[in-house]
Amino acid sequence: MPIKIPADLPARAALASENIFVMTDERADRQDIRPLEIAIVNLMPTKIATETQLLRLLGNSPIQVNITLLRTAAHESRNTPVQHLERFYKTFDEIRHKSFDGMVITGAPVEHLPFDQVDYWDELVGIMTFARERVYSTLYLCWAAQAALHHFYGVPKHVLPGKVSGIFCHEVLRPECRLFRGFDDEFLAPHSRHTEVRTEDVLRHPELRILAESAEAGLAVVESRDQRQVFMTGHLEYDRGTLDAEYRRDLARGDDPAIPRHYYPGDDPDVMPLMTWRAHAHLFYSNWLNYYVYQETPFSLTALARDDGERAS
Template identity: 50%
Template sequence: MPITIPDDLPARRTLTAEGVVVMGQADAVRQDIRPMRIGLLNLMPDKISTETQIARLIGATPLQVELTLVGITGHVPRNTAADHMAAFYRPWADVRKEQFDGFIITGAPVEKLPFEAVLYWDEMRRIFDWTQTHVHRLFTICWAAQAALHHFHGLPKHVLGEKLFGVFPHRNLAPCSPYLRGFSDRFSIPVSRWAETRGPDIAAGGGLTVLADSEDAGPCLVHDPRHGALHMFNHVEYDTGTLADEYARDVVGGASMRVPAHYFPGDDPARPPENGWRSHAHLLFGNWINEIYQSTPFDLTEVGRDRLG
């Protein structure tokens, strides 16, 4: 089944060229099927690239998915055109009365700031609480994962002395988890962050399970069943060239940056990198979508009631 996105969203052209089946909204309503509703709160600076990355992964599953792009209410992004935001994004205040089968919240370039210093932190707290009554399953990425664990469990965020940057080997700690179905014992994932959530803090959080970690990069994937959430500290969704683009941006901006580890062949930025994580990205998102499908109510108005009881 295809993913349903707006006909003129830039991601549509990219996905169609890659062979991803994309359905127009007019065609979708003619099918006698309830699509899975997935919301994407996109906090990344390069919103168009992130839209494409996430849509590619959820559009590869065999289920029909309707993607809704969501933004922080009243927040004006500096790196995305206002007409793009107006055309394709809905502020959270406009969707807060609606239900979603799944909701994804991305990372944000605010990792060095205390949570309470982030301009939209109050709304983020309301969004996290809202997911407990209006969202069946939550998926958070990078800063959003740190923020969710801080909000729900009081876990601290530790700012690093230098950026943790590269493609690092990870261990599958829970091969029986439905979210890691089909995963190798070891696999690589891109990492790009200035802060971390530490294993001992997670162990003290109560009811949390680390599904995957790295000897170099620490915890990677955390399951929080009480809040219906999966938290990914790293960037399995990244394109092949995303770390290269970030490295070039930082160098041009005058930052003293190390070459991303284990990424460029021979650590030579002049050589094109190879993607060794694509299959695991599809596995993870496919497993997440499947778990939603197996348990979400057919009647969307029933979403969240299992946590109210």
């Protein structure tokens, strides 16, 4: 799919070099089609790297996608240039009058804090409520998945005795689910987190169903039964070197981190990691865009807003 992004977004050059089909505003404006409107709420401190990772996966489909990058206004980013944020990002107040076909909300390194002590928690609650009302399908990643499960369903997060970091094998529990069309019975995916959501807590909510889990890493993918909310506790979007960068960052600040499991050949951090999850990552995001967004969302997004407004009244 051609993915529509600004011509000067840093991710564009990286994606073009990988033969990912990207489209500039000028070319997109000449096409008479109804593109998908997808918002990415980027809570990660490494915003430029995260943009590239997600755009790479969202660009793997035959439908044109317009991307809106969102940041929280309540939090000052120290790792991304202000000029980049001002040029490419919007805040929630700037888009709250709109509707979107799909939304992706990323994780954030704030697991050690209770949800209500995160400095942008109230703003994020507003975004999640907006997503429930004005977005057809929302994909929550890692901490955002925990935050949404807590906010909407009261599912608690639990602190782990040690960080779950590495590449883990997952079992597809519901192969009939359209998110897993084309998947093998098992798939690999990265995890990087200090907290978890537990299966027994999710099972208390009949409006949720568990789609995939790992014997080592635990719960992996959950969805609402109307399929408009998808919660993923791992990071299929990660690049080959993301876990390596996190491991060396933690080493540099004296945290004594464990070596990410099943990641470096021979558990040797001096050996380049193998990329063993790329195919399933592309397939998962392509399935989400196709089956949960494109084939279900109304042609007119104003119809989505009106329909949700009628249900709320």
